[in-house]
Amino acid sequence: MKKSYVLFFVMVFTIPVFLGISAWQANRCGALRSDIRRLERAQENLMEENKTVAAEIANLLAIDRLEYDAVNRLGMTRMRPEDVTLIIVGGD
Numbered sequence: 001m002k003k004s005y006v007l008f009f010v011m012v013f014t015i016p017v018f019l020g021i022s023a024w025q026a027n028r029c030g031a032l033r034s035d036i037r038r039l040e041r042a043q044e045n046l047m048e049e050n051k052t053v054a055a056e057i058a059n060l061l062a063i064d065r066l067e068y069d070a071v072n073r074l075g076m077t078r079m080r081p082e083d084v085t086l087i088i089v090g091g092d
């Protein structure tokens with residue numbers, strides 16, 4: 001008879017504990033889902049920003065752009081083959 005009371009007592013106290021743990025776990029899972037969504041949005045924003053920066057870098061490194069800046073901003077001119085002098089030092 002005492003065994004059944006002990007079993008009943010254990011069941012009465014463990015069931016609410018398990019229900020509480022289950023509710024806590026569900027709450028934590030919802031918070032993690034929210035964090036995952038927030039991080040995914042941040043990742044998408046960073047990927048878009050990365051694409052924009054990569055396009056800007058490609059634009060700045062384009063040969064036409066470099067030549068234009070060299071001529072118009074720096075006053076450089078394109079070398080002609082006849083302007084190049086080849087010097088060989090220590091040839092055998």
